[in-house]
Amino acid sequence: DTSTLADPAVVDNLIDNPSKASTDELYDWLEHQGLPLTDDGCVLGYKGVRDDYYSYTGNTSTLVLNGIVNENGNILNAINSTVEVARNTVDDNREHGCAEGLHIGNYEYADSFSGGGKLLLVKFNPRDAVSVPHCSSYQKLRVCKYEVIKDLTPDRGFLTEPLYSIEDGQLHAQTTDSQSKILSWVAGELEEWGKCEFLETALQWDIKPDSLIKILHKHGYRVNYRNTAIPTIEVNEQS
Numbered sequence: 001d002t003s004t005l006a007d008p009a010v011v012d013n014l015i016d017n018p019s020k021a022s023t024d025e026l027y028d029w030l031e032h033q034g035l036p037l038t039d040d041g042c043v044l045g046y047k048g049v050r051d052d053y054y055s056y057t058g059n060t061s062t063l064v065l066n067g068i069v070n071e072n073g074n075i076l077n078a079i080n081s082t083v084e085v086a087r088n089t090v091d092d093n094r095e096h097g098c099a100e101g102l103h104i105g106n107y108e109y110a111d112s113f114s115g116g117g118k119l120l121l122v123k124f125n126p127r128d129a130v131s132v133p134h135c136s137s138y139q140k141l142r143v144c145k146y147e148v149i150k151d152l153t154p155d156r157g158f159l160t161e162p163l164y165s166i167e168d169g170q171l172h173a174q175t176t177d178s179q180s181k182i183l184s185w186v187a188g189e190l191e192e193w194g195k196c197e198f199l200e201t202a203l204q205w206d207i208k209p210d211s212l213i214k215i216l217h218k219h220g221y222r223v224n225y226r227n228t229a230i231p232t233i234e235v236n237e238q239s
Helices: 008-015 020-033 107-114 176-193 198-204 209-218
Strands: 043-049 064-066 082-085 102-105 118-124 129-131 140-143 145-151 163-167 170-173 221-224 232-235
Touching: 020 129, 043 107, 043 145, 102 107, 102 145, 107 118, 176 198, 176 209, 176 232, 198 209, 198 232, 209 221
Parallel strands: none
Antiparallel strands: 043 102, 043 118, 064 082, 082 145, 102 140, 118 145, 129 140, 163 170, 221 232
16 A cells, blocks of 8 residues: 555654664555554554453563553553553564564454454554564564554444544444445435535545545545535546
């Protein structure tokens, strides 16, 4: 996803990463997983933990700077908490699959790993990425710090698509299937009415306006702002 790699805020955070190897490996992660970004240049990922919110694995050799740890080294992943360990205690060798560090996965990996436990949405800054193991097809990475954003477990029944953003507690998914449904609806509205109101469309599909613009432009539509009070969707005659 070249738009992800070119995002100025992400680039700024990547520059702050002290390791060139970590920076290069994070590009692998972003290119393979296409995970969503936040406005401050961070990345959303997923984590599977035990039913009591403690990590499945743990060790006492990792130096935890922020977070609650039990006697076995398992870390508590409380909602709205920030977990941080000393960067130099995170394994930076990408040839090691299971090793010391805080692990974050893509949606499929974390959902599978969580088993009967909790599935969490987490947020990390690119500067805190340490290594992306070759194993598991780049589906996970090790970081030294992340924030626990939301417990997705109650939504497992309908959350069958990866999450791309979260606003006011609402889940937003954006995949090829969901984009196709949006575009089919837009095409129907344009055929029947000759126009489709942009903001009403975003509201109808519970999608962020900037994300809707990207979808429309990609598929040959554009937003007409000539009437700034009611921007409308039109077919791009140049496409």
